Amino acid sequence: MFGIKPASVELSKLRKEVARLKLLVYKDPLTGIFNRRGFTEEVEKMIAAVEKGREHGRSRDKFSLTALSFIMLDIDSFKKLNDAFGHDVGDAALKLVAKTLENHVRQSDFVARWGGEEFVIALLGANENDAAFVAEHLRQEIAGQSLKYRNKKIPLTASFGAAEFKPKDTLETLVKKADKAMYSAKTTGKNKVVKFSGIN
Numbered sequence: 001m002f003g004i005k006p007a008s009v010e011l012s013k014l015r016k017e018v019a020r021l022k023l024l025v026y027k028d029p030l031t032g033i034f035n036r037r038g039f040t041e042e043v044e045k046m047i048a049a050v051e052k053g054r055e056h057g058r059s060r061d062k063f064s065l066t067a068l069s070f071i072m073l074d075i076d077s078f079k080k081l082n083d084a085f086g087h088d089v090g091d092a093a094l095k096l097v098a099k100t101l102e103n104h105v106r107q108s109d110f111v112a113r114w115g116g117e118e119f120v121i122a123l124l125g126a127n128e129n130d131a132a133f134v135a136e137h138l139r140q141e142i143a144g145q146s147l148k149y150r151n152k153k154i155p156l157t158a159s160f161g162a163a164e165f166k167p168k169d170t171l172e173t174l175v176k177k178a179d180k181a182m183y184s185a186k187t188t189g190k191n192k193v194v195k196f197s198g199i200n
Contacts, residue, residue, distance in 0.1 A: 028113040030091060031098035039112035043122045043171055046110070050124070050165060068165040069131035071121040072178040073097075073138070076157045076190045078117040085149050092147055093117075093156055100141050105134065120178070128164035128195050135160040135193040143191060159185035163196035 026038025034042070046068055053065030075081075075093055082090040094117065101111045101119060110122040123131050139160055147154040161181025165174050177196040185194040 028098075031095055031113050033098045033102060034110070034112040036112065036114055039110065039114070039120060039122070040171065042110055046122055046124050047165065047171060054167070065125065067125050067127050067130075068174075069123045069126045069128055069162060070165075070174050070178040071123065071131050071135045071138070071160055071162050072114065072175070072182040073119050073121075073135070073158045073160045074182055074186060075117040076159055076186070081154070085147075085154065089147055089149055089154065090117075096145060096147065096156065097142060097158065100145065101138060104138055104141055109134075118182075120175070128162055128197055131162035131164065132193055132195050135162050139191065139193055157191035159190050160193040161185055161196065162193060 026034055026041070028035040049065055050068045075097060078090065078093070081093060094113070097119060098111070098113065101121065105111060105121060105123075108124050110124075112120050114120045121134075123134060126134070139158060143155075143157050145156055147156055159182055161178045161184065163174060163177035163181055169177075181194045181196040181199060184199045185192045188194070
């Protein structure tokens with residue numbers, strides 16, 4: 001009996017520590033948002049919920065569990081930014097974009113740094129048009145800001161791709177669709193939004 005309470009306390013501490021370590025594994029240390037690993041785990045749950053919703057035809061008010069879309073974005077001319085002003089400015093750009101994304105999406109949306117200068121957002125309950133609308137808003141928010149370097153203001157823009165989760169899609173295929181749309185935005189002028197359905 002005397003050992004029960006201390007053991008319970010220790011178990012609680014252990015669980016908290018495991019949760020803390022898990023969060024560290026899933027977070028990007030530079031920007032503070034989720035990394036690819038954390039995004040992948042959480043979005044797999046979203047996909048399962050959407051597939052279940054489609055199977056049962058369930059929806060809740062305007063928030064539909066039968067829709068899911070991705071936005072992928074890439075900071076324009078990021079290598080030139082690093083080369084011209086140094087990695088500290090590059091890091092500042094990554095942090096600014098991450099903060100902008102988090103501040104301008106819904107709580108139900110999931111933002112992550114995919115790698116390098118690429119970011120990804122999962123929008124539960126959103127179709128491709130919804131995602132493109134959100135992406136355009138984010139594009140304008142990023143383009144409306146600039147980085148400060150000594151006495152200079154450095155403009156910042158990003159290119160966006162939007163794609164919707166369709167039947168038979170997987171996390172991998174949806175990422176590829178959003179990435180393809182983003183690549184189209186990069187190669188056709190940058191600082192724009194392209195929908196995957198618009199390039200087929």
